[in-house]
Amino acid sequence: MNQDYILPDNWSIIEEGFDAERVESSESLFSIGNGAMGQRANFEESYSGHTFQGSYIAGVYYPDKTKVGWWKNGYPEYFAKVLNAPNWIGIDIIINDEILDLSKCEVKNFRRELNMQEGWYNRSFEAILQNGTEVSVNVTRFLSLVSDELGVINYEVKPLNRAAQITFKPYVDAGVKNVDANWEEKFWEPLDVQHSGNEAFVTARTYKTHFNACTFMHNSIFLNGKDLEILPANAEASEDKVQFSYTIEANPNDTAAIIKFGGYTVSMNHDKDKLADAAKNVIDDAKAKGYEALLGEQKAAWASIWEMADITIEGDVKAQQGIRFNIFQLNQTYLGKDPRLNIGPKGFTGEKYGGSTYWDTEAYCIPFYMATKDQQVARNLLTYRYNQLDKAIENAAKLGFTNGAALYPMVTMNGEECHNEWEITFEEIHRNGAIAFAIYNYYRFTGDYSYIPEKGLEVLIGIARFWHQRATYSTNRDQYVILGVTGPNEYENNVNNNFYTNYIAKWCIDYALEQIEKVQENYPADHARVMAAVQLDAAEMLQWKNVADNMYFPYSEKHGVYLQQDNFLDKELVKVADLDPSQRPINQKWSWDRILRSPYIKQADVLQGFYFFEDHFSKEDLEKHFDFYEPFTVHESSLSPCVHSIQAAVLGRMEQAYTFYLRTSRLDLDDYNKEVKEGLHITSMAGTWMSIVEGFGGMRVKNDTLHFEPRIPQQWKGYSFKINFRNQVLKVSVHAGETNFTLEGERELAVVVNGKEVTVEPNTLVTV
């Protein structure tokens, strides 16, 4: 843990006291989003201290020209970056001729609250300006879930010790840059600026990708709750910015306020020539409803999300706050409404990493969305990859693969690979496995087989072809080996026979062959269509099978474990516990070669395989591998502790499971990795959900049946969660000695609890 300033609370994230050192961290933690856009918790007013400004629009990206020291054949020319979008939140505040700037005045009673239950962010403080004026400020901001192009700000200023002339200067500004731009270029080209009355519209276009976005605002000025219905005294417009000015006089304890409606209309959703019109519609709708009604809608919309997605934890506020923060951020990032979107690793909270889609989506996020939303959402996420199959084939072709072999990108926006480190881009190929596994997992959980004949089979075939071609026949071993890969543990590069990669490669081929057969039997028309399209014949399938049947897995007889890679045992096997703590995190302390030759594991690797394929191994096997690898794991990836938490729980090691749970659920709140100011770790938050449902709850689907092995950490009195299983919602509530089930649905459901089958009738409490 690296910080602990966030106050424990069941439903809110709360910070008290102003500390300039924490501003960037809180900007990440108090971020808001509504699936269509997002906003870091930047101040509306000017701030001359350190800040990381970030506004984001889902799906709008820019392919920045690649920057590398030494070019390698096959590198992509562009890196699709999450774009810092135009600013719609800005409101300069001038009080008695002095600009309000928290780094230049005395700040008291500073407080932030992100109310996750209701979906709003509030900031309040008192400031003593250099001119002696004391004011109290209270700002509420939210991004509407109902009208997802709309953001709302209610900015209240109350003079405390003297009358004050208060000028609100709201603006919209497309003159923004990405902090991580490779060449310090601007990504937005201003196109048009309009304003009239209280409304302004700045239209800009991304270079290259030509996304048009109209950034808009509408402002109303209030005194003591009464709309003054005034127009701006002044409007300044440049090619990419419009700023209004409203001045009012307030007596002590008067509340002067500006309510700003703002946001974006973008050409992904509207005719690009009618963006300002669309924005006017958004504004008109918001004006018609008014602030309170909009806030009411917001609360209702979040209540409806929580109704399904909430997990309760009794007796442990920090644990409760952690899981809700994770669920809240996942829903802020991606709601599953738009099949063109995906779940970026930082969501709408930072620029780092770029791209919107990593293997995180399939390996970590799909289970969460599958269980807490309509199954169409998970299907959309699968379809996203199906739609990008051609690009995956192109991507593989760049690396010399042929015949429709597909390699899905490590990082992407539109299916094209963006990343450019050879050891990742070209070698971290296990990502392909997770994409196939998600198809299997979707069918296992939803029972909806139709996706496979319709779309999934082609993806499975492209992936199987890749593995077949990527494996190398070793005459020495008379087996197939997979050389030169990076496994999930990115602290080893260019290794041979990474167990996880070899295992999932074999599985992908076996699974593809099974599905081809099954589709042939049950969906002959789809089978014929797909086989004709991909030109696959029996001879090729035999070749695949030969590779799968003769895949080599490195194994140590001495330790009784599969080896992470051929040479793992050559390392100096000093456990993490015996490592000087001053050397950690090693990725900040050590040079790369030292990390690579160390035994330290960034994130679950062999154990990731045991997570996916738990049912292929005995609990004794799991225990042996967990005991072997856990002591070398440094968990410097956000994706690591959740898997270890689940496995520790399975092994009945509840203290350890709980520690990992806290680490995954409060990774950002407590800033374990010392980097939260760069943004949140969104995708790993789905891992936190898994660590409760699959770890403590022991939820599994086996043979179309839900199984549970509920366990409780001793710190908790109980916990509950819901899952949408085959279009019925099952609520599971676990307390010491008993597990309660309630089913919202119409059909009875058989569940297996600790090996014993139980029938749950709809709307009837069943206690086991």
Next chain:
Amino acid sequence: MNQDYILPDNWSIIEEGFDAERVESSESLFSIGNGAMGQRANFEESYSGHTFQGSYIAGVYYPDKTKVGWWKNGYPEYFAKVLNAPNWIGIDIIINDEILDLSKCEVKNFRRELNMQEGWYNRSFEAILQNGTEVSVNVTRFLSLVSDELGVINYEVKPLNRAAQITFKPYVDAGVKNVDANWEEKFWEPLDVQHSGNEAFVTARTYKTHFNACTFMHNSIFLNGKDLEILPANAEASEDKVQFSYTIEANPNDTAAIIKFGGYTVSMNHDKDKLADAAKNVIDDAKAKGYEALLGEQKAAWASIWEMADITIEGDVKAQQGIRFNIFQLNQTYLGKDPRLNIGPKGFTGEKYGGSTYWDTEAYCIPFYMATKDQQVARNLLTYRYNQLDKAIENAAKLGFTNGAALYPMVTMNGEECHNEWEITFEEIHRNGAIAFAIYNYYRFTGDYSYIPEKGLEVLIGIARFWHQRATYSTNRDQYVILGVTGPNEYENNVNNNFYTNYIAKWCIDYALEQIEKVQENYPADHARVMAAVQLDAAEMLQWKNVADNMYFPYSEKHGVYLQQDNFLDKELVKVADLDPSQRPINQKWSWDRILRSPYIKQADVLQGFYFFEDHFSKEDLEKHFDFYEPFTVHESSLSPCVHSIQAAVLGRMEQAYTFYLRTSRLDLDDYNKEVKEGLHITSMAGTWMSIVEGFGGMRVKNDTLHFEPRIPQQWKGYSFKINFRNQVLKVSVHAGETNFTLEGERELAVVVNGKEVTVEPNTLVTV
């Protein structure tokens, strides 16, 4: 081979006919240098076609800010680049109001000649301008060996079909950029511009490194050989450029000429405030001598170099031309006069790679300079590393090494590492071995032990400490392993137990321990001084010894060979001969992952070890290893064919040795690697020298005695070379059936020819 337009000639490089496609290639091939500065064969006059302009000053560099995609701890912030220096050669030529530009007129009888015997470059052609004027042009250029700040151009224009007004517009221009600048920044800051009469001086300073350079010119105008003693009609000066204008009228077949003296005076050699004065001295001296005398001096100076360095080959013009081209370029690049300088991989012929010093210097260049110059030259090259020992210790410390462990940089100008690819910078650590080996080699060849107690021992200790710390104890093997390295074969990265690296690591420790003992015995005062300085005790030395004595070497019983690295046999061992030729060179056709998992070897790796340590292995061992590795070697490094040529010769495979010899000696002339336009491969040229002297000549030093095993490729009638062995020059001349020795010296010399000892008396022909 990729091109064959260079005409065969024993002493000259000749091109006939103008082909715009060849301009950049010829700019490299016809480069001139004098050890202190260098110049690509750019045209003096304007040229609007594709050209790569390059002027270089030895030792003047710029630390360009590192550009990488993904930063790793330990990367250097800067990359010291070879700087494109101000232009002193430029002369715009205007003929009857039209600028002469070979890409805009008809060109006939174009011819270039680089006369290596005499050290000058000539270009001649006839041009029909768009205005119909036909002219014949003849330009001679050289960089004086005698006055190494001086370059000389004699530019003659003869109208052929009509009278012509000819304007010569010579200039000096500091407004130059590096093509490879990471951020498109300028590296030169203009400081001062002066001109008077026929002279001009532009002084500029490199940013950051603050090298000051005065670029100067003096011009004289001639008509039919007579100096017109005119002043420029016009002078244009800007902040970084001065251009004069001289106009004369010439009748058909009159020869109008400009003789331009130019060059640089730099703050490495002069008070920075007196650079223009120093330049005036250079000009005055040149004016006093005049063009013909300067050219005469040049011829004499090159004759003196050739007297010692020449290798003759009878009966094979292309082979003769190749070796002389190599010897010529080595001498153009580095003459051993200035101990601050070193031998950059592209010399003065291009920007690529940056830095001036690689392990190439120790592994390839020192033997050449040691045998063809005074032994002080080789000692200077060793001292260069001694002087940078502190930086090597800092470099190792950045990677976590302690206690004075030294890691010499992969690429450097001043001792600081410049390179920034983790797999090279952090892992291609075998470079340390070559630096220690060169100390051993120097002593073996020169018999001068004094370098070791004075300087070498500290270097050997720093290097031994590095290897001791870098090795990892493997409990699994109960031996020391070296994990995560890149060997000389850069087509494998991050491998374990690269045989070459492990072998030289062990050797470095053993050799350091031996020398410590020897110095203790014979130079007790030096021993005491060094031990006190480095704080080395017996306990530490025992630890070193333990690592050396228990070093692991991967070995295949089945094949009877040491393995290039632990996992070499897992590769798909398809020989180069069986590879589709359309796939080569693989570094231009394949993505990096494919190269890495292939068995293809970029340059001698295990065989490099057999080259250095030939006497540790039997000829049968060599044969076995050569037969195993040669078939997988693609020789895509310039440093590869020479080693294979030597070993093929040792094994009596003369056809193969000859093929490799041609490839190494004509690598650039015939552009085997399709990249000659980027510059020449200077350091590998010393390998060409070795392939004759050590390969065909079989020259070795064993127990203070020169041994020879002379062999002749069947294409040759004979060959001869000279070596300076322990301050006496031995000429060796080999013809079928006999080897002749002549000794220039005062002491008789015992040599061993094919195992039989022979005594050579001074100045007496000995035939064996």
